[in-house]
Amino acid sequence: MNHRTRRLWRCIAAIAIGASGLVVAAAGPAHANNNGQWSVAPTGTDGVTPRDWFEYQLRPGQKLRDLVSVSNLTDNPMSFAIYPSDAYNTPLDGAFALRLQNDKQTDAGSWISLGYSTLDVPAHSRADLAFEINIPSDAPPGDHVAGIIAEDTTPGDQVQQGQGVNIQRRVGTRVYIRVDGPLHPSLQVTQVGNIHKQALLPPFTGRGRASIAYEITNTGNVRLTGQATLEIKGLFGRSIKKFDPVNLPELLPGGKVVVSAELDSLPIIDRVFTEVTVTAPGVKSVRAKAFWDIPWLEVLIVIGLIALEAGRRRYKKRGPKEPDDEPAPKSQGAEKTKKVKEPVPA
Secondary structure: OOHHHHHHHHOOOOOOOOOOOEEEEEOOOOOOEEOOOEEEEEEOOOOOOOOOOEEEEEOOOOEEEEEEEEEEOOOOOEEEEEEEEEEEEOOOOOOEEEOOOOOOOOOHHHHEEEOOOEEEEOOOEEEEEEEEEEOOOOOOOEEEEEEEEEEEOOOOOOEEEOOOOEEEOEEEEEEEEEEOOOOOOOEEEEEEEEEEEOOOOOOOOOOOEEEEEEEEEEOOOOOEOOEEEEEEEOHHHOEEEEOOOEEOOOEOOOOEEEEEEEEOOOOOOEEEEEEEEEEEOOEEEEEEEEEEEOOHHHHHHHHHHHHHHHHHHHHHHHOOOOOOOOOOOOOOOOOOOOOOOOOOOO
């Protein structure tokens, strides 16, 4: 499943927040996140939305009120469930996403108060909702991200039912909150892995291949984006291949992304190092992992040839066995010669 497909299954590109008061006005605003049928966006008392999302810098214990709009772009009335939700990065691709309505909200999603949990919007109309943000007095410093979601609950339209699959259609607008205090930007390469396979008889049957994957985690308290560069090195630091830098998605604190690469030509024999370097403003992290790249069949063939040659040399040095010149011993069963006494002549 590619990154684009994963984002489609998440059904949300952005998010926001809200709390008491409702006004129905004429059609939808600019800068709205929409799916062609309805939109959610920041708004103001004059109906103008100069913001693409909500972004605040607040101190612990502070409260704030603002307005968010939900616009019905269709020819029919629509019904929505309206709720705040924590933001997170999806596994593997690190895409921006929001928790489901029934999920427990433990961060900025729990700081948002809405005056309504459901909303009906007439055709080609916009509903403006007031909301309130209450920052806890013990809120940790740094970035906290959440949003407000309008989920379609129109009877007969909100859920597309298939073979055991329910698709929830949601649209939202992002809310970024930075709580005052010390900031610690940090991106770390938390894992590096590889799967490699050498050719049977390199280079006669081709070169080996390697699949490399590495995980990057935002271990700080500030949302960050940056670049990751993978370089393959041999023994003594010799560069084998340097891949083009990869632009990372925006990683929220605690967010992760997995990046993969393919090396289609391994050295015939070497100690291979996969070195990953991650950079962002004021941040640099490096991590490497090594593996031996050895063509074992060729090694066994060479060992066998060396053993044969050593045996041949030993045989040549010793020489062939010479015949034994000593007389054969007498048999113990041989008869003794009997002496006969000749008669003395008279």
